[in-house]
Amino acid sequence: MHSGTVMPTAQRAMRQGTPHAASGRFRRIKTFLTLFLLGVYFITPWLRWTRNGETAQAVILDIPARRLYLFGLEFWPPDLPLLLGLLIFSAAALFFVTALFGRVWCGFACPQTVWTDMFFAIDRRIDQQFGRDSKAGQWVKSAAHVLVAFFTAFTFTGLFIDITTLAPQLISGAAPPAAYVTIGVLSFTTYMFAAHTRENICLHMCPWPRFQSALLDPDTLVVTYQNWRGEPRARARVPLRPALVDMFSEAPSPAASLLADNGPYRGDCVDCGKCVSSCPTRIDIRDGLQLGCIGCGLCIDACNTVMDRIGRPHGLIKMSTDQSALLPPGQQTAPRFLRVKPLMFAFVMLVSGSAMAWAIATRSNIDASLEHQRQPPFVKLSDGSIRNDYTLRFAHRGGDISSVGVSVEGLPGSAVRVSTSDLPEPAFLCNRRSVSERVMITVPKDSAPEGRVPVTLVLTDKGTHAPLARFQTYFWGPGGARP
Ligand code: SF4
Ligand code: SF4
Structure with a gap:
């Protein structure tokens, strides 16, 4: 593989700026893919989805709530290993395609290629309207480039903040500072990369061409x-x-x-x-x-x-x-598609794809944890009864659980209270879907255990009475060794 030198004929072409428009099968495929990918990018944040009875943005990464929504799927921080699976699957897919067909990712689907192709198309259209060397045409081109770069950045930011409210927030100054910074930086980089640097990114900055040659073989x-x-x-x-x-x-x-x-x-x-x-x-x-x-x-x-x-x-x-x-016809051999390298990548895709599908299908809808307050391990109340405090964190994916009952097993005579709850029984509302509560377990003076005894805290859906979670923890009474 040569190192990408630019020949005299190429230098002649470079002086012409925008490459000549080709027409044919590859151009049609490229145009279709460019329109499709740009369509997916610019339309996705505007799609709506009914979630918990409310219409919301279908695809959004809600950073304050630490949630990623993809239509009907909801991902939490504990789902991060799925991201690793997705990265492995994507890398294997890229290697697989490259081993079979060379750099088709670069030629058809890389964002740098897609945006540069769009900017080339804009340039050609404006050149047709105003003439190649027209000064007015140059101004129109620059304005179009800036506008497209801004909408690219705006759309990207709309994947983090509801895009239907983003524009008013930006205009009124109510948007988070990160939104202004993201739009500013991304507008600038899109403008520079797609309107000016263009193919030089592929030639001089992108590391992918450097190691993709390791994926090619004589049959690619x-x-x-x-x-x-x-x-x-x-x-x-x-x-x-x-x-x-x-x-x-x-x-x-x-x-x-x-x-x-x-x-x-x-x-x-x-x-x-x-x-x-x-x-x-x-x-x-x-x-x-x-x-x-x-x-x-x-x-x-x-x-x-x-x-x-x-x-x-x-x-x-x-x-x-x-x-x-x-080689002339007759001496050329047909490429073999069933080869070790692509088959190996196909296997990795199969394993990582199946693992992700299994993990999504079987993951729990409840994320809960319980922590005993250690300092002090117990509190002696005025009537002599003993109380232990716990911090309970509870989150659930769907919107189908409205209140959760809390009970204790293994501690006769105990009573449970949830600090923020006004409910007549030990329970808490979870309409926020992610709550942190202080749970207090109290036993009368006469029933208080000596030292540490194991207990079980049970969470139940108050609506359906279905068990949600069980925590093996402990209760500290006076006497015995301190933690
Ligand atoms: S387009 Fe075809 S004919 Fe023209 S220079 Fe290139 S290879 Fe030769
Ligand atoms: S990048 Fe490669 S495939 Fe595309 S036009 Fe240039 S030489 Fe041909």
């Missing part, structure tokens, strides 16, 4: 210039190599004559430079596979258009294995 499909067919490149007026003329006919020329017989002839490449001027990273794929190639296939579309124009078959640049690019 990559964008290749078919050397055997294109060389020697020359202008169209130079006669085509005779052996190439009927190479796609039913009786193809022998492979040896396709590689020899250069004479005063040219190959199929007419050195028009369209593949370079259409390339978003401005590299010349005819120099071989390079770090700068993001695998977008736009040079394939550009070259196929040229082949149509000069009456030659498509595929001078095409997806093939890097090895095959040097």
